[in-house]
Amino acid sequence: IKQVKEALPNTQVTYADVWEFWVKHPHIKEVTDFVTVHILPYWEDDPTNIKQSIGHLADVRGEVEAILKDKNILIGETGWPSEGRMREDALPSKINQAIFVREFVKLAEKEGWNYNIIEAFDQPWKRVSEGAVGGFWGLFDKDRVDKNVFSGDISNFPNYKPLALGSIALILLFSLLLKNRDINTKEIFIFSGANTLFALLFMLQIEQYIITVRTMWELAWAFLVVSTHLLIYYFLLSYIAYGKKPQIVSFENIFAKKIKGPDSSIMILFYLSFIFVLISNIALAFDGRYRNFEIYIFIISVISYLWLYRGQFENMAFGRFEKVSFVILALTSVVIFINETYLNAFSDVWIAISLGFAYILFNGTKKSSYSELKSFMLYTALFLALFSYAKYGFLANSNFIAECGSSVNSSLCKARESLALFLYLGKLGIAAIIVAAVAFFVNYKSLSLISLLISVGAIVMNNTFLGAIAFVISMYAVLLSSKSKANI
Structure with missing residues (x-):
């Protein structure tokens, strides 16, 4: 700061940082011409909801002014996002953005700030590093269209017409399943309720994906999830229309092609849906800050399977893979709850979805012993500890980073820089996927354990999404190679 001031003697120089920085380091004010403070209630370590946000902002500015004993303060950044994931009870929305900005401007003009x-x-490119929420802080959208943040009518669903038309189209399309069917009033009520609810949820999820999808990986994920749930939607309504319940079909019989037809199809879709939830849970637990909760689409699958297999869960005769999946779903749900707190309504719904699948898996694996999982859980815990130490003891160690700032030519610093770039480019996640795929087909224990090691590393080292996918594949490969295939 001093160097800049010396180089530009006729220019006012400031330093901009979050308000907590100024509270901790008030002496920096002495070398600036004025202070610039960022106050973003949504991004606080303890997020503030929209009702309390303006009061919080005023209190924070007052605290900084009192500590610095200086009224010459510029609020460098403040605002509220119009889209993105909820943080505790801080909800991004178009209406909340307008409320915040309008109330803030009134207060700022009154106080002379x-x-x-x-x-x-809006800058959608920011979603790559900040998640969906990063792209939607603008007063105008990406096409320079006024979002009516300062004045005018505003709605959280400005595109309600395509949402409504899409929902109506789905309802009418699936209502054709009732053609020539003789069903009673109760069944019609259940069919119509499920059809209407699922159509609305399906369209809301499509809208969310349009906002949140950033990469080809995420686009492929969205396509698979949507396709899977469209089929689940169809099969649930088909079973209701025909007044039937699916028979329990084991995966062995499906692979052996002993049983074909809708009962096999709906079981395959069950595996896909709970694996999607498992992958999402792992990603949210380890790196959830910028990830969205895909609650709309997965409400469809959890309701469908709780309904279709009601009273039959204990007959499913699941094995070790499903048992481990139950354990991981339960543990990661606890982590998500701790991270998000009960205040996050989206997180609460997501956890309910996860526990719904966990309930099915728990009841279906009662005949499977936890003792069979000891080896896998031990390896996983060991790999987690190893990579956590590498991350926090080397890669993210603040003391080591400070040393590298003054000694960039040391071999360790160069190694850290190379590793950081490798991780930033997502190469570890890609490597984890490749090795996991090979391990899955080769069925060799040593390779499966290497695959598990790399996938855990990818999860811990923030290549989390691809790492979570690789982990589930590796988990199956390890369990398959460690004991007889018949027990999986």
Whole structure:
């Protein structure tokens, strides 16, 4: 700061940082011409909901002013996102953004504050590093269209017409399943209720994916999830229309092609849906800050399977893979709850979905012993500890980072820099996927354990999404190679 001031003697120089920085380091004010403070209630370590956000902002600015004993403060960044994931009870929405900005401007004008609002335009490219929420802080959208943040009518569903038309189209399409069917009033009520609910949920999820999808990996994920749930939607309504319940079909019989037809199809879709939830749970537990909760689409599958297999869960005769999946779903749900707190309604619904699948898996694996899982759980815990130490003891160690700042030519610093770039580019996640795929087909224990090692590393080292996919594949490969295939 001093160097800049010396180089630009006729220019006012400031330093901008979050308000907590100024509270901890008030002496920095002495070398600036004025102080610039960022106050973003949504991004606080303890997020503030929309009702309390303006009061919180005013309190924070007052605290900084009192500590610095200086009224010459610029609020460098403040605002509220119009889209994105909920953080505790801080909900991004178009209406909440308008409420925040309008109330803030009134207060700022009254108090005579200098300020910047973040930001002029939505910048979807920011979603890559900040999640979906990063792209939607603008007063105007990416096409420079006014979002009516300062004034005018505003709705959280400006595209309600395509949402409504899509929902109606799905309802009418699936209602054709009732053609020439002789069903009673109760069944019609259940069919119509499920059809209407699922159509609305399906379209809401499509809208969410349009906002949140950032990469080809995420696009492929969205396509698989949507396709799977469209089929689940169809099969549930088919079973209701025909007044039937699916028979329990084992995976062995499906692979052996002993049983074909809708009962096999709906069981395959069950595996796909709970594996999707398992992958999402792992990603949310280890790296959830920028990840969205895909609650709309997975409400469809959890309701469908709790309904279709009601009274039959204990007859499913699941094995060790499903037992481990239950354990991981339960553990990661606890982690998500701790991270998000009960205040996050989206997180609460997601956890309910996860526990719904966990309930099915728990009841279906009662005949499977936890003792059979000791080896796998031990390896997983060991790999987690190993990579956690590498991450926090080397890669993210603040003391080591500070040393590298003054000694960038050391071999350890160069190694850290190379590893950081490798992880930033997502190469560890890609490697984990490749090795897991090979291990799955080769069925060799040593390779399966290597695959598990790399996938756990990818999860811990923030290549979490691909790492979670690789982990589930590796988990199956390890369990398959460690004991007889018949027990899987």
